[in-house]
Amino acid sequence: MEQHSPSIRAHAVALMRQGVPNRVVAEQLNIPRGTISWWRYEDRKARGEMYRQPTDCPRCTGREFDLAAYSYLLGLYLGDGHIISKYKQHHLSIFCNATQTGLIAAAEDAMRRVMPTPSVGQHVKTGCIEVKSYTRHWTCMFPQHGPGKKHERPIVLEPWQQAILDAHPWEFIRGLIHSDGCRVTNWTIRLIGGERKRYEYPRYFFTNVSDDIRQLYTDTLDKLGVEWTHCTRNGNPYNISVAKKASVALLDAHVGPKY
Structure with a gap:
């Protein structure tokens, strides 16, 4: 492993403490990203700082989000969607007919409009496309998530969800029919x-x-x-x-x- 001077490491740590992303620090100093990540981990450990994954979850941060897109996504989720939330595996999945490319694009767009930060991907299944957005915070946005199938447990909207549905009813209907x-x-x-x-x-x-x-x-x-x-x-x-x-x-x- 290449050795780096204490001054270079201190400079990298100072940049990271200012909020500069690992990738940018690595590019500026011409140092492997793995090394930068390790320095960040060691710095946090020395200061007793617990790492928390950044999130733009509207429920956790209180930020505004696209309500119409959420109403549509709620319809998709209640129809052909599910959430996986377990150790090291957290995502929202919407299953779409592989031939309906407009629906696939609309589902992906709605996910990004509600929470832009999480990565979104498409996975080819037999006869369908699974549109997935990776973050544990989809359970915040869809508290109807729970063990078992949706028809085997009560599905009741929270007051804040009902308010969004009342404001954007056609988007909700569109999501249900599209699913x-x-x-x-x-x-x-x-x-x-x-x-x-x-x-x-x-x-x-x-x-x-x-x-x-x-x-x-x-x-x-x-x-x-x-x-x-x-x-x-x-x-x-x-x-x-x-x-x-x-x-x-x-x-x-x-x-x-x-x-």
């Missing part, structure tokens, strides 16, 4: 002028096993004036349908098909 919903074209046969003709009409579906999440969805639709119905299949009321022309037009204007 667990779809826009389809249905058809039926109608008798018109004595002649049987095929009639097609657009329809939105939202499907989720959690009673609480479906309730959040339908309560928000009610506030927005969107008419909906239960579409029970095999005795399970997991599907929510929006088929009335005016209501479909509202969803088309604010949500639209996934792409």
